[in-house]
Amino acid sequence: MADRAAGPSSEVWPGSPAPLGAHWDGTGTNVALWTAGASAVDLCLFDPDGTEHRQRLQETTHQVWHGRLPGVGPGQRYGYRVHGGYDPSSGARYNPAKLLLDPYARAVDGELTLDPALFGYAGGHPDAGSPDPLDSAPFVPRGVVIHDSFPWAGDAPPRTAWSDTVIYEVHVKGATMRHPDVPPALRGTYAGLAHPAFVEHLVSLGVTAVELLPVHHFVSEPHLLRRGLTNYWGYNTLGYFAPHAAYSSAGTGGAQVTEFKAMVKALHAAGIEVILDVVYNHTAEGDHTGPTLSFKGIDNSGYYRLAGGEPARYTDYTGCGNTLDVRRPQVLALLMDSLRYWVTEMHVDGFRFDLASALARSFHDVDRLSAFFDVIHQDPVVSQVKLIAEPWDVGEGGYQVGNFPPLWTEWNGKYRDTVRDVWSGAHVGVRDLAYRLTGSSDLYRSDGRRPFASVNFVTAHDGFTLRDLYTYERKRNDANGEEGRDGESHNRGWNAGVEGPSDDPAVIEVRARQVRNVLTTLLLSTGVPMLTAGDELGRTQEGNNNAYCQDNELSWLDWGAIDADLWTFASRLIALRRQSPVLRQEAFFDGHEVPGSGGTRDLAWFAPGGGQLSTEDWYDTGLQTIGMYLDGRGIRARDERGRPVVDDSWLVYLHAGPAEVTVHLPGPPWADAYEFVVSTEYPTGAPPRPAVVAPGPITMPSRSVWALRVVRRP
Structure with a gap:
């Protein structure tokens, strides 16, 4: 690939340091990139044939490098090369040989291709004292300048009350890849999720919100690519403003943004809210051995929590190699700018924060008064949408179920564990079950929260499906290529005395009844119920309880193998809940005489x-x-x-x-x-x-x- 000093516009005007990102104003595009320690920044523009044109940004204001390019508009592919010192021992990892994605890119084009050039360190040695000279541009995604306009007229967010909410956790691709009534060209896409055939399923079932597994643009980890696998779930974010390009049926030159918006509008028209599962705790760049794709090369020590006393390593509260440092104003600004963008421009209705405890760590402990909570609570936009915490991370003291402050709802892990224990036959009594059935007042009442602070669930994307919970007691994760080390080993399930599929009518009947028992418990409990997509259909993953890298028929919903009786059962229960206010109380019971x-x-x-x-x-x-x-x-x-x-x-x-x-x-x-x-x-x-x-x-x-x-x- 050749580069030239001049490009579509040989003129770079000073531009403005705000807003960050690349923004078209009708006649040109303003670019702005924050980096505290860089000595120079090159904006790289790409022709349709891949030819690169580098433009040195001359202006810097308050650590923001900026410029305006007249004549550059929507569809332009771009990236950055950032110059500065390379000294991992002090936390500096600048390397202009690496093309970097703009953290504020609104759309992303191109695949990540595994190649030695992805890595910023020389000779394949992560502790090398010199930067790697190989050019990564042919192997990494680029940002795309977009046109923000969309015909939102008539869009009416449902604004469903928490007490009336029933959440359906679903994967954009897996929902429709095997749906016979969705046209093949739309399967596995945002347009597929918005297709009347799938929307009708949601409406008939009676759910009020979809909680989408990550749709921020993500890439697969190198260790998966080496094994011929990919990251299916998407908890490996690279771009916090860009809808994942591979879920677009219309192309990637910004069309994915329009398609996502159209999906939201269609779901709203059906009375369905859209909640995004967001991963602000870590990024796709991994640990010190991981690739240099964006943040690591822009300002490593500014974006990440580096290990105390050893800045060449990362503090890892996430189990994914790194942790974003939300104690820093610029990282908090990135998070809040992203959240506001998805609410104001993309019209989503809420967020579920993956490993939210990692975001609330001020220094080591999880802090209820951290800056993360402060900025969320005072924000006039973000504070008004649904906010759900996954209230744990993998660090010490990270399990914080019941400890998030008012305004937050939580994935209630104690609900899951209690209900599983009870129906697996464990001798745990009924005391804890009573709390879980009635909104978990032991967890949420003391600080003024209400029963809907508890998002009740028994299964989620991570773990056995509901059918598998009563078919297997041992995980079957060999296909993941990790020799069974991955996935939870203590699943609190029960196989009715036979491990795996059975032809015994008695075993089949009791397993099916256990599934109905759990669904009934869930949907008659006070709080906010969350169903995992496919559990109402009898879906199986054949015992794999960590199918994060299984982008295939094991993970996709099988619309040709539906348990019609179970579907009827689930929809009847949701209708019963909707018709009965006593089953979805807004205040805790107090045992008073009526x-x-x-x-x-x-x-x-x-x-x-x-x-x-x-x-x-x-x-x-x-x-x-x-x-x-x-x-x-x-x-x-x-x-x-x-x-x-x-x-x-x-x-x-x-x-x-x-x-x-x-x-x-x-x-x-x-x-x-x-x-x-x-x-x-x-x-x-x-x-x-x-x-x-x-x-x-x-x-x-x-x-x-x-x-x-x-x-x-x-």
């Missing part, structure tokens, strides 16, 4: 014998049956006009034991009779038994859940 009820309470717990749970029952680790009574006349909420909300009352019985049990349905004042609405021993949850039963003893099958609507005589 006025005029004759002695019932807003929340009560029953033992199998019919009496309310005693102190001894609460601490009995062998107890595997519990009844949860929710009085719809005692909801602590008012409608938009201030009127009290009143609903039906429910008795939900959960029995995780291996044998049938006799439970006593309580009589007046709790109920005069009960209507069976959900019984998990039946494939669709619809019981063929008599619709209404009287209070008193009744036999409950092993491993089952009942949802009974309370009947009261006039």
Whole structure:
């Protein structure tokens, strides 16, 4: 590849230091790049044939190098070469032989190709004292100047209340790659996700939001490329402003931006919010042995947390080799500029922050008062959208479930673990389960948060699918090429006595019932339920519980192998939740007596014998049956006009034991009779038994859940 000193415009005007990135104004493009320690910065423009033109930026203002190029407009591919000292022992890794992606690039074009030129150090030795001279430009992606306009007229974000939200975690590509009703050219793309066939699935199921696995532009790690694999999940971000180019059906010259916006608008029109899973804790450049693609070559010590006393290494709270240093104003600005961009320009409705504890570390400990929280909370744009934390990282003290401040909701890992333990038959009692069923007040009440601070989930992208959780007890990750070292080994699942697929009808039936039990527990719990895409269809990953590098049919949803009964079951439960305010309370229960009820309470717990749970029952680790009574006349909420909300009352019985049990349905004042609405021993949850039963003893099958609507005589 040849370079020339002059390019599409041989003239570079001074331009402006703000905003950062490359911005077209109708007649030219302003570029601005922050780097605190550089001695010079070259802007590199690329012709369609790949010819490179280098332009030395002459202006620097407050550590921002900038210039304006008249005549350069949308579609222009570009990158940077940054000059400065190369001394890894002091944290400096400048190397102008490496073409660097603009951290503020709005679109990215080109693939990452594994080549020795990707690495900034000489001779393949990461501790080398001299920079590598090989030119990386032929092997790395470039930024693209874009036109921001889009016909947003008519877009109406749903703004679904947290208490009404049901989240569907889904992968953009995997959702439609095998969907027969999505045109082949659109499968696996933003346009595929917005196709009526998939949108109808979401609407019919009843979910209110999609939580998209990472769509910020990402690349695959060198160790995966060496094994012939790629990063499928996308937790390896390179560009925080650019939608991932490979998910575009329309090309990569900026068309991916328009396609993403069209997807958001289509989902909004269907009443579906769009939440992005974002990875601001680390980047794709890895540790000291990783490639130099952007931040590392622009200002290594300015963007990353370097190891104390050993600046040639990185502090790694993420398990991915590096940690972005959000203690620094410029990194915080990058994060906030990115978040605001996705809200204001791309119209997304919220964010789920991957390994959020890593962002909240001021020095070593996770700090509730860190600058990260401060800037989020005071921002007039970002503070108004849905904010979800994955409240842990891999560093010491990183498990922070329940400890994020008000305004935040959290992936409730304790909910997942408790529900899995209960339905796997572990003797853990029912005390912790009661907290999880009712919004986890032990975690979220003390600081003024509400039950919807708890995002309840049992499965996610990371781990077994729900079907696999009750088919396998041991992971089967050989295809990942890591000799079984990857993935969780303690999955809290149960295989019904047979490891892997079985032809035994009894095994098949009990496994299917366990899936229904978990879905019922999840969707009848107070808080915000999150389903993993495909769990409602009976999806399997054949025992792989860490399919992050499996971009193939193992990971993609199989629309030709749908469990129709399970689909019906899940959609019925979501509809029941939507129709019943008592199942999605906005305030925590307090056990108060409901006025005029004759002695019932807003929340009560029953033992199998019919009496309310005693102190001894609460601490009995062998107890595997519990009844949860929710009085719809005692909801602590008012409608938009201030009127009290009143609903039906429910008795939900959960029995995780291996044998049938006799439970006593309580009589007046709790109920005069009960209507069976959900019984998990039946494939669709619809019981063929008599619709209404009287209070008193009744036999409950092993491993089952009942949802009974309370009947009261006039």
